[in-house]
Amino acid sequence: MRPLAGSYLPEFFHEDHSLPKPSWSKDMRLLFDQFMKKCEDGSWIHLPSYNYTLFQRSQDISAFIHAYLPTASKLINEEKLLQAKIFTRNFEDGLGFEYVMFYNDVEKRVVCVFEGGPYLQGMPGCLHGGAIATMIDATVGTSAMIAEGIVMTANLNINFKRPVPLCSVVLINSQLDKIEGRKLFISCNVQSVDEKTLYTEATSLFIKLDPEKQV
Ligand SMILES: CCCCCCCCCCCC(=O)SCCNC(=O)CCNC(=O)[C@H](O)C(C)(C)COP(=O)(O)OP(=O)(O)OC[C@H]1O[C@@H](n2cnc3c(N)ncnc32)[C@H](O)[C@@H]1OP(=O)(O)O
Numbered sequence: 001m002r003p004l005a006g007s008y009l010p011e012f013f014h015e016d017h018s019l020p021k022p023s024w025s026k027d028m029r030l031l032f033d034q035f036m037k038k039c040e041d042g043s044w045i046h047l048p049s050y051n052y053t054l055f056q057r058s059q060d061i062s063a064f065i066h067a068y069l070p071t072a073s074k075l076i077n078e079e080k081l082l083q084a085k086i087f088t089r090n091f092e093d094g095l096g097f098e099y100v101m102f103y104n105d106v107e108k109r110v111v112c113v114f115e116g117g118p119y120l121q122g123m124p125g126c127l128h129g130g131a132i133a134t135m136i137d138a139t140v141g142t143s144a145m146i147a148e149g150i151v152m153t154a155n156l157n158i159n160f161k162r163p164v165p166l167c168s169v170v171l172i173n174s175q176l177d178k179i180e181g182r183k184l185f186i187s188c189n190v191q192s193v194d195e196k197t198l199y200t201e202a203t204s205l206f207i208k209l210d211p212e213k214q215v
Helices: 026-039 058-068 129-148
Strands: 045-047 097-104 109-116 151-160 169-180 183-192 198-208
Touching: 026 045, 026 097, 026 109, 026 169, 097 129, 109 129, 129 151, 129 169, 129 183, 129 198
Parallel strands: none
Antiparallel strands: 045 097, 097 109, 109 169, 151 198, 169 183, 183 198
């Protein structure tokens, strides 16, 4: 399996969607700048984000699925796979998921600065719970992938404690708690920018995929 490499991907997939855009709010931009400052001494790393999955060439996606997900591969339409994109990165700017992640290797933490746009409404004026769950999964998933490579979410347990106001900026803080064999335990919370409101708490279990197993 070839590793993910920027030079290996077609030019139009190189756009890093985690960089500031005119649609970002002042809070989002401020937090981005604060974290970029923390990156200067190397303690934090800015994680780029693209709108493709691990591989873009159809034969590589196919090889991945056959190696890691042989059961699913029987039901997958390979032609449709050519259109596959990460769904959090395919809304128009400012309308859906706007986010940027940073990683601290010493603390084993991934922090996501997230602003959920107007197309993510659930209850009036509030962010849809599924959108929050998606971003929690993406944040803890990133943490798991950094630690162990090819992983899948086995369990995601979420307590929604306060509604998240639509179009507000939140901090998603994740922490790799422990690794036991193929199991990764990662906890997470979602807080307001001023850290005064705890919106959501979550725990998760990720499993490192074993290509010897028929999943
Ligand atoms: C560039 C782009 C970046 C983009 C980066 C963005 C990252 C996004 C991340 C998104 C990730 C997803 O949404 S993934 C999509 C949602 N998830 C899925 O579809 C996964 C579906 N489930 C599965 O395929 C399977 O259950 C697996 C792979 C998770 C595990 O299967 P397996 O490999 O056969 O493992 P198995 O033997 O069953 O379990 C291994 C050990 O884990 C335990 N275990 C397994 N499941 C559970 C469970 N739910 N709760 C407790 N414990 C469990 C077992 O008891 C066992 O413990 P012991 O006996 O060893 O002690």
